[in-house]
Amino acid sequence: MIRALATATLLIGALTLATPALGQAGDPLLQARSQGLIGEQADGYLGFVPGATISADLRGRVEQNNIQRRQLYTRRAAERAVSVNEMAAAVACEVFERRIAMGERYRDEGGQWRQRTASAPVATPSFCGS
Amino acid sequence: MRAHLRSALLPALGAAVLAAGCIPVQIQAPDEPIEINLNVNIRQEVIVRLERDAAELLDENSGLFGGTTP
Numbered sequence: 001m002i003r004a005l006a007t008a009t010l011l012i013g014a015l016t017l018a019t020p021a022l023g024q025a026g027d028p029l030l031q032a033r034s035q036g037l038i039g040e041q042a043d044g045y046l047g048f049v050p051g052a053t054i055s056a057d058l059r060g061r062v063e064q065n066n067i068q069r070r071q072l073y074t075r076r077a078a079e080r081a082v083s084v085n086e087m088a089a090a091v092a093c094e095v096f097e098r099r100i101a102m103g104e105r106y107r108d109e110g111g112q113w114r115q116r117t118a119s120a121p122v123a124t125p126s127f128c129g130s
Numbered sequence: 131m132r133a134h135l136r137s138a139l140l141p142a143l144g145a146a147v148l149a150a151g152c153i154p155v156q157i158q159a160p161d162e163p164i165e166i167n168l169n170v171n172i173r174q175e176v177i178v179r180l181e182r183d184a185a186e187l188l189d190e191n192s193g194l195f196g197g198t199t200p
């Protein structure tokens with residue numbers, strides 16, 4: 001009985017420790033972003049940086065992530081009676097303002113890949129308004 | 131009685147649909163070129179209006195997007 005309780009406590013402890021790690025450095029997508037293999041695009045989806053070697057595993061993860069994004073955009077777009085592309089573009093504006101870390105690459109509205117550096121802050125797409 | 135009404139109604143409906151299809155529709159070319167610039171303005175307006183929705187989507191699905199950065 002005591003042993004079972006101890007095992008359960010250990011298990012819960014391990015899970016609690018593992019969960020935040022998954023969201024941080026252990027996340028292959030975040031790793032690939034910081035390595036410059038993939039990046040955010042002005043269309044609201046993730047893209048592959050040209051010339052980068054993309055593993056099949058990473059490709060699958062990116063595509064899965066984009067499918068989930070599209071589902072989110074589609075649902076909210078229907079609620080607001082706008083097009084999916086417009087909803088995606090609105091999210092891209094927020095992403096470009098707050099979710100591109102230093103050193104990460106991103107693709108601007110003209111299709112050009114850029115990198116956020118200390119001297120070159122993220123250029124927000126022109127359709128974002130303010 | 132009801133069946134009789136339906137049997138009379140269906141052909142009438144069919145005839146109406148057929149007749150509607152036969153009415154000639156005249157399409158006139160617009161005199162002035164269509165204003166395309168308008169679309170850009172509407173688009174930007176829509177995106178500004180969606181700002182709060184976009185922020186909400188990001189906060190509720192932080193696993194799908196990168197973390198908040200300074």
